[in-house]
Amino acid sequence: MPKTQTKTGNPFLDGDFGAMTDFTKVAEQFKVPGVDSNALVESQRRNFEAFAEINRVAFDGARAIMQRQAEILRQATEEATKVVRELSKPGKPEETMAKQADLVKQAYEQCLANVRELTEIGTKSNTQAAELFNHRFTDGMDELKGAFKQAKQANGAK
Numbered sequence: 001m002p003k004t005q006t007k008t009g010n011p012f013l014d015g016d017f018g019a020m021t022d023f024t025k026v027a028e029q030f031k032v033p034g035v036d037s038n039a040l041v042e043s044q045r046r047n048f049e050a051f052a053e054i055n056r057v058a059f060d061g062a063r064a065i066m067q068r069q070a071e072i073l074r075q076a077t078e079e080a081t082k083v084v085r086e087l088s089k090p091g092k093p094e095e096t097m098a099k100q101a102d103l104v105k106q107a108y109e110q111c112l113a114n115v116r117e118l119t120e121i122g123t124k125s126n127t128q129a130a131e132l133f134n135h136r137f138t139d140g141m142d143e144l145k146g147a148f149k150q151a152k153q154a155n156g157a158k
Helices: 017-021 023-029 037-088 093-157
Strands: none
Touching: 037 093
16 A cells, blocks of 8 residues: 655645745745735746746857857868878878978867857856846845835834
Protein backbone atom coordinates (compact mmCIF):
# COMPACT_ATOMS: atom_id res chain seq x y z
CA MET A 1 0.00 0.00 0.00
CA PRO A 2 1.32 3.46 -0.83
CA LYS A 3 2.12 5.69 2.08
CA THR A 4 -0.01 8.79 2.40
CA GLN A 5 1.95 11.91 3.06
CA THR A 6 0.64 14.35 5.64
CA LYS A 7 0.58 17.94 4.42
CA THR A 8 2.50 20.30 6.65
CA GLY A 9 1.38 23.54 5.01
CA ASN A 10 5.02 24.28 4.23
CA PRO A 11 5.49 24.30 0.43
CA PHE A 12 9.18 23.39 0.80
CA LEU A 13 8.37 20.26 2.80
CA ASP A 14 5.23 19.33 0.88
CA GLY A 15 6.79 19.96 -2.54
CA ASP A 16 3.88 22.24 -3.45
CA PHE A 17 5.75 25.12 -5.02
CA GLY A 18 2.68 26.18 -6.99
CA ALA A 19 1.25 27.57 -3.75
CA MET A 20 4.23 29.91 -3.47
CA THR A 21 3.51 31.49 -6.86
CA ASP A 22 0.03 32.61 -5.78
CA PHE A 23 1.24 35.81 -4.19
CA THR A 24 -2.23 36.83 -3.14
CA LYS A 25 -2.36 33.88 -0.73
CA VAL A 26 1.18 34.50 0.45
CA ALA A 27 0.48 38.20 1.01
CA GLU A 28 -2.65 37.36 3.02
CA GLN A 29 -0.56 35.21 5.37
CA PHE A 30 1.75 38.10 6.12
CA LYS A 31 -0.71 40.98 6.26
CA VAL A 32 0.78 44.08 7.75
CA PRO A 33 -1.74 46.68 8.87
CA GLY A 34 -1.89 49.53 6.38
CA VAL A 35 0.19 47.76 3.71
CA ASP A 36 -1.60 47.32 0.41
CA SER A 37 -1.07 43.61 -0.24
CA ASN A 38 -2.33 44.04 -3.81
CA ALA A 39 0.47 46.51 -4.47
CA LEU A 40 3.01 44.03 -3.11
CA VAL A 41 1.52 41.26 -5.25
CA GLU A 42 1.75 43.53 -8.30
CA SER A 43 5.36 44.30 -7.43
CA GLN A 44 6.15 40.58 -7.27
CA ARG A 45 4.44 40.06 -10.64
CA ARG A 46 6.73 42.72 -12.12
CA ASN A 47 9.70 40.97 -10.50
CA PHE A 48 8.79 37.71 -12.24
CA GLU A 49 8.30 39.50 -15.56
CA ALA A 50 11.71 41.16 -15.18
CA PHE A 51 13.30 37.84 -14.25
CA ALA A 52 11.81 36.24 -17.37
CA GLU A 53 13.12 39.10 -19.53
CA ILE A 54 16.59 38.88 -17.96
CA ASN A 55 16.67 35.15 -18.69
CA ARG A 56 15.54 35.77 -22.27
CA VAL A 57 18.33 38.31 -22.78
CA ALA A 58 20.92 35.94 -21.30
CA PHE A 59 19.65 33.04 -23.42
CA ASP A 60 19.66 35.16 -26.59
CA GLY A 61 23.24 36.22 -25.84
CA ALA A 62 24.36 32.64 -25.29
CA ARG A 63 22.61 31.56 -28.49
CA ALA A 64 24.30 34.38 -30.46
CA ILE A 65 27.69 33.30 -29.12
CA MET A 66 27.07 29.65 -30.04
CA GLN A 67 25.89 30.59 -33.54
CA ARG A 68 28.94 32.76 -34.09
CA GLN A 69 31.24 30.02 -32.77
CA ALA A 70 29.70 27.61 -35.29
CA GLU A 71 30.31 30.15 -38.08
CA ILE A 72 33.91 30.61 -36.91
CA LEU A 73 34.46 26.85 -36.92
CA ARG A 74 33.04 26.56 -40.45
CA GLN A 75 35.25 29.41 -41.65
CA ALA A 76 38.31 27.93 -39.94
CA THR A 77 37.66 24.56 -41.57
CA GLU A 78 37.38 26.18 -45.01
CA GLU A 79 40.52 28.20 -44.38
CA ALA A 80 42.46 25.14 -43.19
CA THR A 81 41.50 23.32 -46.39
CA LYS A 82 42.82 26.23 -48.47
CA VAL A 83 46.04 26.32 -46.43
CA VAL A 84 46.67 22.61 -46.93
CA ARG A 85 46.16 23.03 -50.70
CA GLU A 86 48.44 26.07 -50.79
CA LEU A 87 51.21 24.40 -48.81
CA SER A 88 50.93 21.18 -50.86
CA LYS A 89 52.01 22.96 -54.03
CA PRO A 90 55.57 22.30 -55.06
CA GLY A 91 58.00 25.12 -54.43
CA LYS A 92 61.25 26.14 -52.88
CA PRO A 93 61.55 25.43 -49.13
CA GLU A 94 62.22 29.13 -48.41
CA GLU A 95 59.02 30.15 -50.18
CA THR A 96 57.02 27.45 -48.38
CA MET A 97 58.37 28.59 -45.01
CA ALA A 98 57.54 32.22 -45.83
CA LYS A 99 53.98 31.17 -46.80
CA GLN A 100 53.66 29.21 -43.57
CA ALA A 101 54.77 32.21 -41.52
CA ASP A 102 52.25 34.46 -43.30
CA LEU A 103 49.48 31.91 -42.82
CA VAL A 104 50.27 31.51 -39.12
CA LYS A 105 50.22 35.30 -38.69
CA GLN A 106 46.88 35.56 -40.53
CA ALA A 107 45.41 32.73 -38.44
CA TYR A 108 46.59 34.39 -35.22
CA GLU A 109 45.10 37.76 -36.21
CA GLN A 110 41.81 36.11 -37.18
CA CYS A 111 41.74 34.24 -33.88
CA LEU A 112 42.19 37.50 -31.95
CA ALA A 113 39.44 39.17 -33.97
CA ASN A 114 37.09 36.25 -33.28
CA VAL A 115 37.82 36.32 -29.55
CA ARG A 116 37.17 40.06 -29.45
CA GLU A 117 33.89 39.63 -31.33
CA LEU A 118 32.68 36.83 -29.05
CA THR A 119 33.67 38.87 -25.99
CA GLU A 120 31.71 41.86 -27.30
CA ILE A 121 28.61 39.72 -27.87
CA GLY A 122 28.83 38.32 -24.33
CA THR A 123 29.55 41.71 -22.78
CA LYS A 124 26.60 43.31 -24.57
CA SER A 125 24.24 40.57 -23.40
CA ASN A 126 25.54 40.62 -19.83
CA THR A 127 25.35 44.42 -19.65
CA GLN A 128 21.77 44.41 -20.91
CA ALA A 129 20.75 41.72 -18.40
CA ALA A 130 22.49 43.56 -15.54
CA GLU A 131 20.76 46.82 -16.47
CA LEU A 132 17.38 45.09 -16.49
CA PHE A 133 18.10 43.54 -13.10
CA ASN A 134 19.35 46.80 -11.62
CA HIS A 135 16.34 48.73 -12.91
CA ARG A 136 13.85 46.20 -11.53
CA PHE A 137 15.68 45.89 -8.21
CA THR A 138 15.69 49.67 -7.76
CA ASP A 139 12.02 49.93 -8.69
CA GLY A 140 11.15 47.03 -6.40
CA MET A 141 12.93 48.61 -3.46
CA ASP A 142 11.16 51.92 -4.14
CA GLU A 143 7.81 50.10 -4.29
CA LEU A 144 8.50 48.29 -1.02
CA LYS A 145 9.69 51.46 0.66
CA GLY A 146 6.59 53.29 -0.56
CA ALA A 147 4.27 50.54 0.70
CA PHE A 148 5.77 50.64 4.19
CA LYS A 149 5.84 54.43 4.22
CA GLN A 150 2.16 54.40 3.33
CA ALA A 151 1.50 51.83 6.07
CA LYS A 152 3.35 53.97 8.61
CA GLN A 153 1.28 56.98 7.65
CA ALA A 154 -1.95 54.97 7.79
CA ASN A 155 -1.08 53.48 11.19
CA GLY A 156 0.07 56.84 12.56
CA ALA A 157 -3.18 58.44 11.50
CA LYS A 158 -5.21 56.02 13.63
